[in-house]
Amino acid sequence: MPEVLVRARGLTKRFGNFTAVDGIDFDLFRGEAFGFLGPNGAGKSSTMRMLGCVSPPTIGDLTILGGDPVRDGAAIRARLGVVPQDDTLDNELTVRENLLIYGRYFGLPRDVIRERTARLLDFVQLSDRAGDEVEPLSGGMKRRLTIARSLINEPEILLLDEPTTGLDPQARHVVWDRLFRLKQQGVTLVLTTHYMDEAEQLCDRLVVMDRGRIAAEGSPRQLIEQYSTPEVLELRFDPADHEQAAGKVGDAGAQRTEVLADRILLYVRNGDEALAAVRGLGLEPQTSLVRRSTLEDVFLRLTGRRLED
Amino acid sequence: MTVTGTTGTGTTRTAATAAERDRAGLASPWEMALRQFRHWLVNYRRTWRGSAYSSFLNPVLYLGSIGLGLGTLVNKHGTAQLGGVSYMAFLAPGLLAATGMQTAIGESTYPVLGSVKWRHTYVAAVSSPLRPRDLLHGHLLFTTLRLAMNCVAFMVVMAVFGAVESPWAVLALPAAVLTGLAFAAPIEAWAISLTKDSPFAYLFRFGLIPLFLFSGTFFPVSQLPVWAQPVAYATPLWHGVALCRSLTLGQIPVLESLGHTAYLVALALAGLYAGHRTYRRRLYV
Numbered sequence: 187m188p189e190v191l192v193r194a195r196g197l198t199k200r201f202g203n204f205t206a207v208d209g210i211d212f213d214l215f216r217g218e219a220f221g222f223l224g225p226n227g228a229g230k231s232s233t234m235r236m237l238g239c240v241s242p243p244t245i246g247d248l249t250i251l252g253g254d255p256v257r258d259g260a261a262i263r264a265r266l267g268v269v270p271q272d273d274t275l276d277n278e279l280t281v282r283e284n285l286l287i288y289g290r291y292f293g294l295p296r297d298v299i300r301e302r303t304a305r306l307l308d309f310v311q312l313s314d315r316a317g318d319e320v321e322p323l324s325g326g327m328k329r330r331l332t333i334a335r336s337l338i339n340e341p342e343i344l345l346l347d348e349p350t351t352g353l354d355p356q357a358r359h360v361v362w363d364r365l366f367r368l369k370q371q372g373v374t375l376v377l378t379t380h381y382m383d384e385a386e387q388l389c390d391r392l393v394v395m396d397r398g399r400i401a402a403e404g405s406p407r408q409l410i411e412q413y414s415t416p417e418v419l420e421l422r423f424d425p426a427d428h429e430q431a432a433g434k435v436g437d438a439g440a441q442r443t444e445v446l447a448d449r450i451l452l453y454v455r456n457g458d459e460a461l462a463a464v465r466g467l468g469l470e471p472q473t474s475l476v477r478r479s480t481l482e483d484v485f486l487r488l489t490g491r492r493l494e495d
Numbered sequence: 496m497t498v499t500g501t502t503g504t505g506t507t508r509t510a511a512t513a514a515e516r517d518r519a520g521l522a523s524p525w526e527m528a529l530r531q532f533r534h535w536l537v538n539y540r541r542t543w544r545g546s547a548y549s550s551f552l553n554p555v556l557y558l559g560s561i562g563l564g565l566g567t568l569v570n571k572h573g574t575a576q577l578g579g580v581s582y583m584a585f586l587a588p589g590l591l592a593a594t595g596m597q598t599a600i601g602e603s604t605y606p607v608l609g610s611v612k613w614r615h616t617y618v619a620a621v622s623s624p625l626r627p628r629d630l631l632h633g634h635l636l637f638t639t640l641r642l643a644m645n646c647v648a649f650m651v652v653m654a655v656f657g658a659v660e661s662p663w664a665v666l667a668l669p670a671a672v673l674t675g676l677a678f679a680a681p682i683e684a685w686a687i688s689l690t691k692d693s694p695f696a697y698l699f700r701f702g703l704i705p706l707f708l709f710s711g712t713f714f715p716v717s718q719l720p721v722w723a724q725p726v727a728y729a730t731p732l733w734h735g736v737a738l739c740r741s742l743t744l745g746q747i748p749v750l751e752s753l754g755h756t757a758y759l760v761a762l763a764l765a766g767l768y769a770g771h772r773t774y775r776r777r778l779y780v
Contacts, residue, residue: 238622263624287533287537292623293526329698
């Protein structure tokens with residue numbers, strides 16, 4: 187049985203009358219990569235801030251590394267690494283100074299910080315920028331530097347709040363690669379994302395969050411198997427025929443049909459057979475696409491909404 | 496976990512790590528404050544030249560123009576209202592206390608709000624073992640340092656202008672620093688709670704400038720209209736001015752001086768207490 191690092195029961199966060207996190211339960215095990223998947227406003231960041239011991243839970247039980255986040259916050263944070271959603275680097279200092287200052291916050295001796303800085307900058311491929319100011323670095327470089335900074339205390343749990351939001355595709359892949367290496371080295375990762383590809387790439391286990399609640403939990407594969415069909419047939423009709431077609435495709439034998447503004451999704455075992463059945467009904471889509479189910483389909487099924495809306 | 500570079504492989508856990516963690520989480524409040532203090536020092540290293548320059552230039556300009564220039568006229572007119580001392584000797588300690596106030600307000604407004612709103616350095620810091628109160632303490636330590644630097648510079652210039660009348664003047668340095676802290680702590684507690692910086696303009700316009708002009712800095716409060724005098728006596732700057740002035744002149748009414756000190760200490764402590772709350776409320780949302 188792997189060691190439980192975080193245990194949450196009935197965890198709730200309210201801001202005035204607004205309930206951001208509404209009584210969620212989850213466990214985090216050592217060595218896994220655990221994800222919170224959900225649209226903006228689902229309560230992911232609020233959950234992360236509670237895990238980071240900078241936001242006291244309104245009600246519920248939360249145990250992190252065996253401690254209480256309110257009472258033992260400082261001691262717990264000494265063992266966490268945090269990569270916040272917004273850039274919190276000190277732009278007026280150099281890359282190296284940022285790591286020095288942050289290491290000092292943890293009470294690390296200067297020589298330890300110096301040795302780790304060299305290693306971490308190498309790890310995030312910023313060694314050649316060590317003496318430069320942070321301000322002119324690209325978004326991807328800043329994110330990598332934030333990751334390096336979060337590792338200065340050799341944390342047991344790394345909390346990443348939307349680690350690749352706002353990055354271009356190439357920069358995202360570099361970040362994913364680094365996170366994957368960390369996972370291989372045994373660092374426990376907790377991340378939030380509204381990108382299903384990110385969740386599929388990085389997470390061993392994830393929860394789907396919607397409106398402050400957990401809608402489903404499992405590995406990406408399990409979630410897809412449980413909440414979706416092996417294949418999805420995407421149909422696009424002439425906008426004039428869209429509504430009429432939406433009324434008729436139900437007879438094509440799909441397990442479930444989703445009518446979106448621009449497309450119709452048929453959840454089926456075999457996409458090509460379903461397309462033949464649609465044509466058999468006398469419907470002729472402008473375009474059609476057969477693909478495998480993704481987490482997006484799980485999300486749509488669970489919440490009735492698309493992730494990136 | 497030890498993270499290895501691109502060329503390295505494998506995972507090692509050093510024996511030092513456990514000890515490091517204890518140190519990180521369970522350090523004394525003093526050590527925690529010092530960690531934040533050092534951040535301000537690293538920042539200050541980049542800008543100290545300009546500020547050091549102005550901390551000497553300002554007293555030279557003020558004491559030269561008002562102390563010497565205007566003072567010559569005042570002295571001819573007779574200085575009985577000033578307690579019989581030269582205008583320079585009267586003015587300089589007032590400006591010393593005012594320097595404490597100005598330095599304190601400068602350090603406790605934009606830098607504090609900026610740390611949470613623009614630079615996000617406080618936001619990053621609370622993810623470490625540092626707690627909101629450690630950030631407050633660290634910044635007050637740095638403010639104390641800045642106060643000491645500016646007030647020492649002021650007193651050096653003051654001595655050059657011959658405005659120091661008594662060896663008790665060495666105590667005017669801590670008195671001026673204390674005057675600054677009586678402003679810094681409450682203002683810092685307030686600044687962290689703001690969402691925008693426009694209230695600072697009101698503080699400068701309706702707080703700093705009237706206090707600077709009317710708290711006994713340039714002329715005795717007894718020259719004010721009778722109704723305004725109690726207001727002036729209630730302001731922290733007046734207590735700082737009176738304390739500094741009695742020390743540099745060597746005319747020290749002991750009970751009154753203790754009263755001034757107690758007033759300023761109480762204000763600083765009230766600010767510290769409020770700051771513990773406002774810092775936590777802002778940073779632990």
